[in-house]
Amino acid sequence: MTSLDHPQLSGLGRNPAASEDVLVRLAAHRAGRHGMSRRRGRLPDPVAEALLTHADDDTTVWLRGHRLSPAMRRRVAGHPDPAVREAYADFVRAMVDVGVSIGIDGLEEAYGRPRTALVEDRDPRLRAVVAQAWQDRPVAAQLRLLADPDPGVRAAAVFHRRPGVPPEWRDRCLADPATRVNLAGRVPLTWDQFAQLMLSEEEDVRSAVASNPHLTADMVARLLDVADPPVRVAVARSRHVDGETRDRLYALVEADRAAGSIAAEVALNWSSAEPGWLRDAPLDERLTYLDCPHTVFRRVLASCPDLPEEAWRRLDDDPDPAVRRTAARRPDTPPHVLERLVRAHGDPDDTRQPLVEHPNFPRHTLRTFIDEPDPHIRYVALRDPGLPESALHRLATAPEPFLRGGAARHPAVTEPLLERLLADPDPKVTDEAAANPALHPTRMHRVLTDAGL
16 A cells, blocks of 8 residues: 555565565555555564554554464464454454455354354354455355345345256346346356246346346347336347347447446447357357347457357457457467557556567567657556666656556656655655665665654
8 A cells, every 4th residue: 555645665565675674664654654554575573573663553453364473373372462352353344344355264263163154154244244354155055045045145145156056956046136147147047947937026036037147039029018118128148049139139229328228328338248158159150240230249250269260360450449359369469460559559567468569579679669640559668677767767757646656656667767756746656666776775764754754
């Protein structure tokens, strides 16, 4: 967490090159402790001791587990102050009270009991959180949760796809208001189950049914008369409708959107239903979707690994960037295709599969991105670990804070640039500069001295 008032200290707290004595001094300041909470690996015992000495409520919560040596874990467990001893357990219990999911290991640690006992606890809030956290539970535990007297617990039992609901329990769960929405979109439905669900007045139930990938052609035909935009979009993406019907359904939803319908906007742009069935269709059938006017079909097609070269060429030139990005993740994407796509649309840090990390990406071109007019494209140059000082200087003095922050994180940043970035008006940039392991130890100590530590 960046401290808005003391970003140099919060950044220094997570600097992997900070020495033990630096961390001990930082422990006396709240911003330094916040930064240290984001460090990886085990803390040296003297640092942990200093954190205990200056501990606040936030620090005592994370000062536990793998962060501490066995000796320090015993030290915390036997601490004379119960607020320190019970800090993590108190935090977990507070999260359970408001329904926030916690990992099952953390629940066991906080409550001091195995998950098999927690799932039978008398507090329904705890049972519900356990149901969300313990996804690999055995069938016996799942059946107990599905039969729980509290609807919140039953809902939590089907929140995730795993461990699922046994076939013999589906009628009961589909009839239960607490569980039917999540189940209606996942399991194969009999006609009677489908018909019963369609009698529901809940839009969420009908939307879930429409997105169920197991629907038969007769079921999809029955849904054609439902006017809800989410249902229309889900049906349009079904394998059981022809192109003319699909276009008609999309046109109806587009008209709703043009008339100001938020539901239509969400259905068109945020629907989780996708034509995943297309991946399993014969190649000849899949290739007919190269010209499909609906982007989601071309995007699914682009995720297929066995397309012919001509199909790849067309997908690489698709008008939608998401389609081109999906196609570019195939193993043999040509280097020029990858570079062209990144130059046109960038490569965000939070992307699961950055295109610049593709084995075929021409990484020698990265530094040339420094000359791109779009700052988001220019940012890609920072992926070059050997970026020249002149380029780093341009980024470190850019008007955009995210470019300066990227320069502050760069492994090749020079001491003069770091010094400049440590005084940046944006606290996030300052934090990044202080966290860079290239920061000289002498400068680290000066940060501490200037802060009175």
